[in-house]
Amino acid sequence: MKIRKEDNVLVIAGKDKGKKGKIRFVYPRQNRVLIEGVNMIKTHSRARQQVKQAGLIEREAPINISNVMLVCTRCNKPARVGFKILDDGRKVRICRSCKEALD
Numbered sequence: 001m002k003i004r005k006e007d008n009v010l011v012i013a014g015k016d017k018g019k020k021g022k023i024r025f026v027y028p029r030q031n032r033v034l035i036e037g038v039n040m041i042k043t044h045s046r047a048r049q050q051v052k053q054a055g056l057i058e059r060e061a062p063i064n065i066s067n068v069m070l071v072c073t074r075c076n077k078p079a080r081v082g083f084k085i086l087d088d089g090r091k092v093r094i095c096r097s098c099k100e101a102l103d
């Protein structure tokens with residue numbers, strides 16, 4: 001996975017195109033990510049034990065990982081991600097525009 005939890009990403013497709021947000025959750029099997037404040041949907045909550053709030057609530061829905069780009073923490077630009085193996089054998093992600101390691 002190129003995208004991880006806590007990453008900042010830019011949405012590049014879909015109704016929230018242009019929005020930035022932080023990854024809250026990654027669903028590797030579905031290739032989807034949940035991003036703070038992105039792809040809000042209104043949903044009717046059923047009465048569950050943990051959630052006392054009933055009725056219409058707004059929450060984020062996961063979007064496809066191909067619709068987001070990682071925002072580089074070094075150069076602050078949406079970046080294509082590459083990988084690099086360090087001398088100690090660790091595999092880290094790198095930003096392809098500034099070549100800096102992201103992990």
Ligand SMILES: [Zn+2]
Pocket residue numbers: 072073074075076077079095096097098099100
């Ligand atoms: Zn960069």
